[in-house]
Structure formats: C-alpha cells, structure tokens
Amino acid sequence: MLLRSAVPDDHAALRALWERTPGIQLRRDDDYEPFVLYLRRNPGLSLVLEEGDQVIGSLLAGHDGRRGYLQHLVVDEAFRGRGLARALLDEALARLAREGIGKSHVFVLRDAPEALAFWEAQAGWGRREDLQVFSVGG
Numbered sequence: 154m155l156l157r158s159a160v161p162d163d164h165a166a167l168r169a170l171w172e173r174t175p176g177i178q179l180r181r182d183d184d185y186e187p188f189v190l191y192l193r194r195n196p197g198l199s200l201v202l203e204e205g206d207q208v209i210g211s212l213l214a215g216h217d218g219r220r221g222y223l224q225h226l227v228v229d230e231a232f233r234g235r236g237l238a239r240a241l242l243d244e245a246l247a248r249l250a251r252e253g254i255g256k257s258h259v260f261v262l263r264d265a266p267e268a269l270a271f272w273e274a275q276a277g278w279g280r281r282e283d284l285q286v287f288s289v290g291g
Contacts, residue, residue, distance in 0.1 A: 159199040161189045166208035174227045176265030216246040219250040221257030
C-alpha cells in the first residue's frame with residue numbers, strides 16, 4: 154500500500170471513489186479545475202492511498218493560515234476496518250502541524266452514519282454543539 158500526496162492526475166480516480174461512497178456530497182468545487190487549484194493552494198497536504206494501481210482512499214486537507222480543514226476522508230468499502238482512514242488522518246494532521254496548524258475542522262453530513270461514527274470514535278475530536286454553519290454559493 155502506498156500513501157502519497159495527491160496530484161492533479163488523480164482527479165478522475167478520486168472522483169470515481171467519491172461518487173461511489175455514501176456520505177460524500179460532491180459539488181462544483183470537486184470538478185477538475187477547482188481540485189487542481191486547491192492542490193496548488195495547499196501543496197503536499199491532500200492524500201491518496203493506493204493498492205497496486207487502484208486508488209482506495211483519499212483525504213483532502215488545506216488551511217487558511219490558522220485552522221486546518223479536512224474533506225473527503227474516504228476508504229473504499231473493501232479496504233475498511235484496517236486502520237487506513239486513521240492513517241490518512243494522522244498523516245494529514247502531521248503535515249498540517251509542519252505548517253504550524255494545530256487545530257483542524259471537518260464537516261460531516263448529518264445523514265452519514267458511518268462517517269459520524271468514525272469521527273465520534275477518534276480521540277481528541279469532539280462534536281461542536283456551540284456552532285451553526287452557514288454557507289453561501291454552490
């Protein structure tokens with residue numbers, strides 16, 4: 154298994170992985186061009202997990218200079234239960250820490266029970282009850 158930084162050429166395989174994964178909500182920002190811009194703004198932070206020539210996991214990571222933001226933490230269903238999501242998470246947080254980022258956020262859909270269970274089981278991560286998220290745009 155190989156865990157490495159995401160590159161623009163990964164987009165098609167990642168998009169296919171995200172599309173077949175329940176609990177992942179895709180938007181225009183997940184199209185090729187915004188994906189490439191995101192990687193450029195956050196070099197070396199987003200991750201891909203491969204088994205042979207197959208992409209089996211991902212985690213997009215970036216920051217605004219103060220806080221880290223994580224999206225699309227996915228491990229393909231056939232490879233779950235092996236600690237791979239935690240490996241992706243640990244590596245992304247380590248890379249963010251090297252950039253001076255000590256606090257990160259993840260947004261999880263309320264109707265994604267597997268994702269909610271994963272995040273609730275992670276030491277140090279806590280559900281925020283004091284915030285409500287507001288968004289604008291597509």
